[in-house]
Amino acid sequence: MTRLMTLKNVALILSSALLAAAQQNIDTQCPGYNATNVSNIRNGFKADLVLAGNACNVYGTDIPKLSLTVTYETDNRIHMKIIDPANSRYEVPESVFPRPSSWGGTRTSPNIKFNYVKAPFSFTITRSTTNETLFNTTGFPLVFEPQYLRVKTSLPARANIYGLGEHTNSFRLPPGNTTRTMWNRDAYGVANETNLYGDHPIYFEHRTTGTRGVFLLNSNGMDVKLRGDDNGGSLEYNVIGGILDFYFLAGPSPIELSKQYAKLVGLPAEIPYWGLGLHQCRYGYQNYLEVAQVVANYSAANIPLETMWTDIDYMYERLVFTNDPNYFPMARMREIVSDLHARGQQYIVMVDPAVGVKPGVSTAYDRGQALGIWMKNPNGTNFEGLVWPGVTVWPDWFNPKTQAYWTNEFALFFNPETGLNVDGIWIDMNEPASFCEYPCANPSAEASSQNLPPSRTSPPPDKTASLPIGTTIPSLTASLLKRGSNYTDVLNPPYAIGNVLPHLSDRTAFTNVVHANGLIEYDTHNLYGTMMSTATREALLTRRPGKRPFVITRSTFAGAGAKVGKWLGDNLSTWDHYRNSIAGMLGFASIYQVPEVGSDSCGFGGNTTETLCARWATLGAFNPFYRNHNGDTSISQEFYRWPTVAQAARNAIDMRYRLLDYFYTALHQAHVDGTPVLQPLWYQYPTDSNTFGIDLQFLFGESVLVSPVTQENVTDVSIYLPNDYFYDFKSYTFINGTGSTTQLTNVAYTDIPVYIRGGAVLPLRVSSAYTTKQLRQKDFELVVAPSKSGQASGTLYIDDGESLEQSSTYTAQYTYKDRKLTVKSQGNYNVGSLKYRNVRILGLSGRPNNISLNGQNVASNMVQYNDTSKSVSVNVTQPLKNTFTLKWS
Ligand SMILES: *[C@@H]1O[C@H](CO)[C@@H](O)[C@H](O)[C@H]1NC(C)=O
Ligand SMILES: *[C@@H]1O[C@H](CO)[C@@H](O)[C@H](O)[C@H]1NC(C)=O
Ligand SMILES: *[C@@H]1O[C@H](CO)[C@@H](O)[C@H](O)[C@H]1NC(C)=O
Ligand SMILES: *[C@@H]1O[C@H](CO)[C@@H](O)[C@H](O)[C@H]1NC(C)=O
Ligand SMILES: *[C@@H]1O[C@H](CO)[C@@H](O)[C@H](O)[C@H]1NC(C)=O
Ligand SMILES: *[C@@H]1O[C@H](CO)[C@@H](O)[C@H](O)[C@H]1NC(C)=O
Ligand SMILES: *[C@@H]1O[C@H](CO)[C@@H](O)[C@H](O)[C@H]1NC(C)=O
Ligand SMILES: *[C@@H]1O[C@H](CO)[C@@H](O)[C@H](O)[C@H]1NC(C)=O
Numbered sequence: 001m002t003r004l005m006t007l008k009n010v011a012l013i014l015s016s017a018l019l020a021a022a023q024q025n026i027d028t029q030c031p032g033y034n035a036t037n038v039s040n041i042r043n044g045f046k047a048d049l050v051l052a053g054n055a056c057n058v059y060g061t062d063i064p065k066l067s068l069t070v071t072y073e074t075d076n077r078i079h080m081k082i083i084d085p086a087n088s089r090y091e092v093p094e095s096v097f098p099r100p101s102s103w104g105g106t107r108t109s110p111n112i113k114f115n116y117v118k119a120p121f122s123f124t125i126t127r128s129t130t131n132e133t134l135f136n137t138t139g140f141p142l143v144f145e146p147q148y149l150r151v152k153t154s155l156p157a158r159a160n161i162y163g164l165g166e167h168t169n170s171f172r173l174p175p176g177n178t179t180r181t182m183w184n185r186d187a188y189g190v191a192n193e194t195n196l197y198g199d200h201p202i203y204f205e206h207r208t209t210g211t212r213g214v215f216l217l218n219s220n221g222m223d224v225k226l227r228g229d230d231n232g233g234s235l236e237y238n239v240i241g242g243i244l245d246f247y248f249l250a251g252p253s254p255i256e257l258s259k260q261y262a263k264l265v266g267l268p269a270e271i272p273y274w275g276l277g278l279h280q281c282r283y284g285y286q287n288y289l290e291v292a293q294v295v296a297n298y299s300a301a302n303i304p305l306e307t308m309w310t311d312i313d314y315m316y317e318r319l320v321f322t323n324d325p326n327y328f329p330m331a332r333m334r335e336i337v338s339d340l341h342a343r344g345q346q347y348i349v350m351v352d353p354a355v356g357v358k359p360g361v362s363t364a365y366d367r368g369q370a371l372g373i374w375m376k377n378p379n380g381t382n383f384e385g386l387v388w389p390g391v392t393v394w395p396d397w398f399n400p401k402t403q404a405y406w407t408n409e410f411a412l413f414f415n416p417e418t419g420l421n422v423d424g425i426w427i428d429m430n431e432p433a434s435f436c437e438y439p440c441a442n443p444s445a446e447a448s449s450q451n452l453p454p455s456r457t458s459p460p461p462d463k464t465a466s467l468p469i470g471t472t473i474p475s476l477t478a479s480l481l482k483r484g485s486n487y488t489d490v491l492n493p494p495y496a497i498g499n500v501l502p503h504l505s506d507r508t509a510f511t512n513v514v515h516a517n518g519l520i521e522y523d524t525h526n527l528y529g530t531m532m533s534t535a536t537r538e539a540l541l542t543r544r545p546g547k548r549p550f551v552i553t554r555s556t557f558a559g560a561g562a563k564v565g566k567w568l569g570d571n572l573s574t575w576d577h578y579r580n581s582i583a584g585m586l587g588f589a590s591i592y593q594v595p596e597v598g599s600d601s602c603g604f605g606g607n608t609t610e611t612l613c614a615r616w617a618t619l620g621a622f623n624p625f626y627r628n629h630n631g632d633t634s635i636s637q638e639f640y641r642w643p644t645v646a647q648a649a650r651n652a653i654d655m656r657y658r659l660l661d662y663f664y665t666a667l668h669q670a671h672v673d674g675t676p677v678l679q680p681l682w683y684q685y686p687t688d689s690n691t692f693g694i695d696l697q698f699l700f701g702e703s704v705l706v707s708p709v710t711q712e713n714v715t716d717v718s719i720y721l722p723n724d725y726f727y728d729f730k731s732y733t734f735i736n737g738t739g740s741t742t743q744l745t746n747v748a749y750t751d752i753p754v755y756i757r758g759g760a761v762l763p764l765r766v767s768s769a770y771t772t773k774q775l776r777q778k779d780f781e782l783v784v785a786p787s788k789s790g791q792a793s794g795t796l797y798i799d800d801g802e803s804l805e806q807s808s809t810y811t812a813q814y815t816y817k818d819r820k821l822t823v824k825s826q827g828n829y830n831v832g833s834l835k836y837r838n839v840r841i842l843g844l845s846g847r848p849n850n851i852s853l854n855g856q857n858v859a860s861n862m863v864q865y866n867d868t869s870k871s872v873s874v875n876v877t878q879p880l881k882n883t884f885t886l887k888w889s
């Protein structure tokens with residue numbers, strides 16, 4: 001969470017008229033490069049790029065000669081890399097972003113092609129099947145200067161562009177005048193059109209003829225500008241460091257493109273089954289008794305609570321790896337955790353990266369200081385900033401000793417025998433966030449003036465302070481020079497990206513901070529959160545070997561989903577934020593490949609209202625990560641606080657939990673091949689242009705359409721239904737989609753409209769349960785929702801729900817055709833005595849004359865026909881392992 005504070009000098013940087021003018025002239029005045037010395041290499045070619053004319057030196061000196069490499073890595077992926085051959089420049093380290101495995105074979109029939117013109121150098125990417133142009137730099141000279149790289153492509157008019165996060169803009173970015181700035185930032189209130197916590201330089205462009213993607217593997221600050229009108233548009237990268245490392249992905253379907261991107265950045269990690277239960281958190285729980293009370297209140301209200309969380313409140317003086325002995329004494333915390341575990345529930349706490357400079361008080365500080373693992377100033381002293389405990393230092397994840405340090409701190413503080421026996425970890429403030437504004441000349445004075453850490457009412461405990469150790473400042477060696485960066489000014493780069501704060505170093509680690517391997521924060525700033533994520537995942541793996549770690553982070557870089565999940569940060573309790581949480585989720589789950597994502601239900605900052613919280617309790621149930629969380633100055637908002645909200649939560653959790661194995665199956669598929677677990681409508685209806693801008697409705701998995709009410713004080717919602725068959729999830733009634741907008745009325749505050757898409761066979765648990773552990777003991781029912789052509793299919797995947805490597809799994813395939821359902825299973829996972837209790841077939845024209853199970857007539861008392869919904873439920877009672885068929889006529 002973020003400290004609510006008034007910023008002294010927050011202002012939007014308005015680039016000076018001079019720079020703006022310089023930039024407008026780039027198209028006409030910069031010379032670009034000529035390609036020479038072209039030579040073939042395996043699956044591609046390389047060339048020199050020499051400055052074609054007089055340098056324009058727009059934000060520095062044009063680098064006279066570059067080196068271009070183009071490789072067809074697969075039939076669907078082209079890799080284009082431009083570097084300065086004379087001076088090694090920063091590239092995203094392989095240790096943080098492993099490069100995708102390249103195609104072993106020889107290029108056969110690529111689905112996209114790289115074509116270029118030598119002088120001045122420009123290139124196009126075209127789709128082989130249609131000859132369409134997907135990327136075209138003609139007329140837009142390449143600019144390559146030490147601290148300014150520019151690549152620009154033309155776009156069709158009103159292009160459908162998605163991605164370029166993290167942002168709270170609409171899911172489809174306005175093509176006319178959008179600037180997306182990538183510079184990770186602690187962004188309380190997640191304002192539209194600003195840089196937020198994460199950096200995902202990938203965009204999808206969709207046309208009725210296909211979808212394609214462009215990924216720029218670069219972690220430096222950048223602005224990506226979309227400009228255009230009815231005659232056409234452009235997309236321009238303005239990057240302040242590193243190299244040009246582009247990957248072009250072919251698609252052509254949105255799902256195929258998603259899979260191609262997942263292959264590139266890393267397939268998403270699997271999460272434990274329990275991670276899909278309801279999480280309850282808040283900043284401002286005063287003491288352990290209050291935490292225990294909330295758990296009890298959920299239970300009394302019969303609202304399933306899976307995991308209880310505690311924010312920084314549990315810490316002593318806000319120091320990581322400590323607990324407050326008066327307010328959150330370890331013995332009592334351990335009791336709470338044991339009680340939770342005994343009931344099949346879980347416990348999670350927050351860990352921040354910043355370590356308070358409190359020698360003798362923070363042993364985590366003492367140990368880190370002894371190891372010399374903190375991020376450094378250029379002169380080798382520790383870089384200091386200001387976070388919750390006051391003056392802090394930060395672990396340098398590039399230091400080879402840091403992982404062992406972090407793992408050790410986890411082993412000590414979260415020791416199952418003697419410490420806080422948590423089940424997962426929440427990492428925050430990892431942009432990294434600081435409360436100090438550049439130049440932050442005196443962090444200690446700032447700490448006092450900001451009252452950090454805030455005092456509690458009782459006196460601090462009498463602790464026997466141990467002596468500070470390891471105060472020697474380790475000297476930095478020549479490794480600093482390892483990468484000649486050619487940057488002239490990393491504190492005030494000549495091109496000012498659209499960071500909301502005046503300086504890149506405001507409220508974060510300074511850009512001149514040096515890492516143990518010589519890299520500087522200027523280049524690696526946007527990696528900090530993802531590197532902390534990886535280190536935390538590793539620490540949890542050491543603590544519970546073989547068990548899937550559950551880590552939720554705030555800051556991310558491309559590929560973060562391979563390690564952790566993400567919450568959408570410090571939103572506000574407003575209808576606006578309720579609405580744009582859907583686009584936020586879609587960004588992470590359907591584009592960036594971070595499927596375990598969700599917003600703080602009911603909102604974090606400000607005060608929620610009963611109706612907002614009720615609606616958000618239901619919408620949250622269709623977030624992959626479902627958590628109620630709010631701020632310390634907000635009113636309490638646990639779901640049991642209002643009868644309407646409690647009922648809304650119970651109803652929505654009932655739906656979520658019955659669907660949980662369907663969704664867990666989708667998460668498993670995402671892990672296997674990158675199929676997105678949430679999808680915008682256009683992923684399934686890619687030729688229906690009415691769907692391209694929709695971001696208030698979404699698909700939960702491929703087959704469940706969620707259409708929440710989106711306005712305050714109303715019980716109706718206007719929804720779009722593509723030309724397809726749908727069935728109401730609760731009443732089973734058939735709804736014929738006609739490719740038009742429909743008004744739903746009387747949607748109670750305790751309800752959310754959910755439809756099953758025709759063509760699906762959904763495996764549902766027969767009923768919900770209080771914990772996911774109990775849920776896993778419930779039998780299944782199959783709901784058959786035929787498509788227009790009378791067919792349907794589905795899958796169910798079950799494993800032990802927690803092991804990283806599964807020795808055995810269970811998979812069932814359902815196919816429905818010609819009025820016959822076939823159920824087949826494979827795998828040796830022990831599903832115990834679980835059964836398919838019944839099969840429900842929707843969309844009938846009348847009561848079936850005859851139903852047979854494995855060729856035997858089913859007795860009429862085993863059949864329930866519902867005349868209102870025109871559906872039939874047949875009691876089948878088949879063990880999950882059985883193969884069976886159900887046929888009707
Ligand atoms: C680049 O190519 C153009 C067009 O052929 C030519 O006029 C120009 O002299 C070339 N520049 C260099 C540096 O070779
Ligand atoms: C694409 O261009 C090639 C070469 O010009 C041509 O042979 C082919 O017919 C074109 N395909 C389409 C779909 O227009
Ligand atoms: C690229 O853009 C230029 C300038 O607009 C245009 O003349 C050219 O036809 C385009 N090339 C392709 C392959 O679309
Ligand atoms: C933020 O963006 C969303 C999505 O485009 C929009 O609905 C909302 O009105 C915007 N909010 C503000 C405060 O501008
Ligand atoms: C584009 O948006 C910026 C920032 O919102 C605004 O200042 C500018 O006037 C807009 N330009 C156009 C052409 O609309
Ligand atoms: C090292 O640099 C930091 C940050 O600029 C500065 O505060 C500190 O005084 C310097 N220390 C020494 C010993 O030069
Ligand atoms: C880049 O830096 C290197 C030293 O690392 C220096 O030799 C070279 O001249 C610099 N190049 C430019 C274009 O500034
Ligand atoms: C939230 O409600 C509390 C208690 O009524 C009040 O003190 C606080 O000012 C409210 N906060 C906001 C942002 O309105």
Ligand SMILES: *[C@@H]1O[C@H](CO)[C@@H](O)[C@H](O)[C@H]1NC(C)=O
Binds near residue numbers: 712713
């Ligand atoms: C919704 O109703 C509440 C309570 O009557 C009222 O305070 C609020 O202004 C209403 N909001 C809108 C958008 O009409």
